Amino acid sequence: MSTVKKTKGTVKKPAVAPTDTVVTQATAGTQNQAGGEGSGVRRRDFIHIATVSFAGVGAAAVAMPLVSQMSASADVLALASIEVDVAAIQPGQSIKTSWRKQPVFIRNLTPAEIDAANKVDVGSLRDPQTLAERTKPGKENWLITLGVCTHLGCVPLGAAAGEVKGEYGGYFCPCHGSHYDTAARIRKGPAPLNLTVPEFAFLSDTVVKIG
């Protein structure tokens, strides 16, 4: 509050020379007691700035709920985690399920697919990650990823029986031609990242909790 500019609102007042002089409030107070018509900061300037600032803070406080109402509501967040029974998925099979209104692929990898994923030189990948980093210890055959292409959000093919799995035997996005390998890592095409691995944990040998 030390730098105060002369503001508008001096209509019909004797002319006051505009000033940007830095003065203390104490000085301003003294001037006001003397009539407040001299140069420098007037008491009225303080009132103007205090009023407008107060209104500004109020407006910002009102804007917060008006914006925050757009974020996920409590009922949406309540669906944030799901539990899936994976007992029926045989090696080589995969299922699609829905988590937070997005498709999730749960795939039971065959030993051959695990080998294929482990054989790749991680350093050569666009988004370097090993299969072990993308699965849980002792459960390397369970590959759980979002079915959302990291390019522009289409659902890649390859999870359902008979769908094209792409050149690397994992997933293939038909929208713009991204190929994912058996660890769902990006290998070819425009997508920048591997398919996202959601937070998940095995509650038992056959039940997995996603989210």
Next chain:
Amino acid sequence: MSFPWAQEYKPQGTVSKWVDERLPLPRLVYNAVGAGYPVPRNLNYFWNFGVLAGVALVIQIVTGIVLAMHYYASVDGAFNSVEHIMRDVNSGWFIRYAHMNGASFFFIVVYIHIFRGLFYGSYKAPREMIWLLGVTIFLLMMATAFMGYVLPWGQMSFWGAQVITGFFSAIPLVGEPLRQLLLGGFAPDQAALNRFFSLHYLMPFVIAGVIILHVWALHIPGSSNPTGVSVKGEQDTVPFHPYYTAKDGFGLGIFLILFVAVTFFAPNMLGHPDNYIPANPLSTPAHIVPEWYFLPFYAILKAFTVDFGIPFTGIIIIPAKLMGVLAMFGSILLLFFLPWLDTSPVRSGHYRPLFRKFFWYGLIPCLVVLTYCGGKPPYTQWVVLSQIAAAYYFAHFLIILPIVSRIERPLPLPNSITEAVTGTPLTPAAA
């Protein structure tokens, strides 16, 4: 369109000049609510309420648009979606309560604004058009508020829709088909709810448009003032900014304090608990009442209990139901004729001793009684009281005002606003 001494907008910077030559919007604002609009220097706080009504409309539009992001207009889902807003949506409770109470505060502010006009004769020449547009805005507000009240699809919503659309069935011959046309069915249902939602979203923008005309019409003669004496010279006015921006700002602060106090601490004070029961087309609540701001008109509706016909012949000319509906609409349409019913050349009630008595001891108590009776069940004593008050309401405007205007001897008016304010007569040179 303003006084010749109005300050002229002078763009300072290069950009301001560039804009001013191409789209003089800052100039328009300057001349409308800035230093370029000279306003009588003696306005009291009753002159705050036009601006407050504008702010109330903005609050309703902003909160309403936000609510529409979460609401769905379906007979199965509407009630639940409102509860979803209250419980699940971030700050949804606040936004809905603000919208709900915002409607009430909009009406409070507009009613005071109307009473200001009634007392100070703001409807008189040359300001008739402002008044006519104002009554139009009031009618649009009532339609908007009614349709908004239907949207939560609670018991009061549903039965309110049933009753209000039932008004139209009172019209002879075409009434019932008209009602079915308005509802899109035989009773309020999905079609009615959907169209009410659509129109409830549209109407505020129509109101905003009429407000622009209202303010435009206001800026031709300029604001009236508590003395009712016309502006005679520059010494009678001050620029709108900063004088009335500051005064309106202060009033706005008080308004917002009251508004948030009710919204936070008594959000359901002005509502009816039955509207938290989902709509049930098979069961009418024991006592249905409209929102408080419709109560005077509801009382007038209920006041007509006897068919109007030729005595002893059994011939009914106007059935009671139609009479009630006509009287209710008539009580508002009457206001359109007010500028020509009150023929006194003196505007302000301050200088009209007889008018003032009828205003404070006639019209105001009459409206209080109507509001009170409107909220009461239709038992004999309330109906009789409503009938007396309704009779006075019409008599006040149709009989008393024209007669008072003729026989009243007004008090001497001050020569000018400045003289009224400072007590010193105007010098001939200044006039």
